[in-house]
Amino acid sequence: MTCSTVGRRVLITGGTGSFGQTMVRRLLDRDVAEVRVLSRDEAKQDVMRRTLADDRVSYHLGDIRDLDSVLRATRGVDFVFHAAALKQVPSCEFFPLEAFRTNVVGSANVIEAADRHGVGSVVMLSTDKAVHPVSAMGMSKGMMEKLAQAHARGGSGGATVVSCVRYGNVMYSRGSVIPIFIEQIKAGVVPTVTDPDMTRFMMSLADSVELVEHAFQHARAGDIFVRKAGACTVGDLVVALCQLFDVPPKYDVIGVRHGEKQFETMASREELARAEDFGDFYRLPVDARRLSYASYVTEGRIGLPALPELSSATARRLDVPEIVELLLTLPQVRAELALCDPALAR
Helix, strand or coil, X not given: CCCCCECCEEEEECCCCHHHHHHHHHHHCCCECEEEEEECCHHHHHHHHHHHCCCCEEEEECCCCCHHHHHHHHCCCCEEEECCCXXXXXXXXXXXXXXXXXHHHHHHHHHHHHHHCCCCEEEEEEEHHHCCCCCHHHHHHHHHHHXXXXXXXXXXXXXXXXXXXXXXXXXXXXXXXXXXXXHHHHCCCCCEECCCCCEEEEECHHHHHHHHHHHHHHCCCCCEEEECCCEEEHHHHHHHHHHHCCCCCCCEECCCCCCCCCCCEEECHHHHCCCEXXXXXXEEXXXXXXXXXXXXXXXXXXXXXXXCCEECCCCCECCHHHHHHHHCCCHHHHHHHHXXXXXXXX
């Protein structure tokens, strides 16, 4: 499926978040007819309204947990980017039912509303934490992916294509560690890390939007797209930030929090066995076989090749200079450096 948003109406759930705001601006640059922002936060919507000052953006107050509010926002829409979610791993560990209601039931409502209104394409934002999940957040996102795949297998004949993308850590997104580390450094506090040897995939907001747009342009029903991102240790990330802000490279180790893993997996070996390589991306197609029975035995699949997983422990490791270079591509980091000393912003 190849899609163009020129002259089209696009809905972004969770549109006041980091991804949503970036995507709204990208769409406005491309002569979209209308961008609808669906979120629960009226204060953030008001800030966006005054900041963007663009009549092509309309703001819908609602909650994806409520099907009626999603149906109202989706009416007349051509495409949907589904970014609304509960994302904080420790919070979801303490309130797993809330993670389920938002990330699973809410996502089901988005699919249902898109189906009812004949939306052309829905791209749903997932996470590497959905692979081999140990946290409630990862499990709920994994279930969201299963909803998209089940929709593809449904055979309803509908026009709506539902696909997913998986992110690693989106650098400087709301609630991510980089703004916290910078806040600590600027306050003269030694940064606190859970485990310096913990590894994570690193993506800029621009990279994450590019991944979504790739899915939007190329998705077939049930596809999951992942980016071949580099990874780094949390310790090296802090050292790189300390170098940028010209402070001693120190950190305090506070221990692993609820639901956290030593490394994340972007794609399992089973998924990679049937993946399609797009250069910078992998397409992980849905297993579209139906449940079929012969002599009381479910048919299986023989001879899957043994491939390594795409994990942050085995991915290309970014060293400190590479992390510094990547951090300097982030406008927010350059702005923070300029506030401290214009010379640091380079």
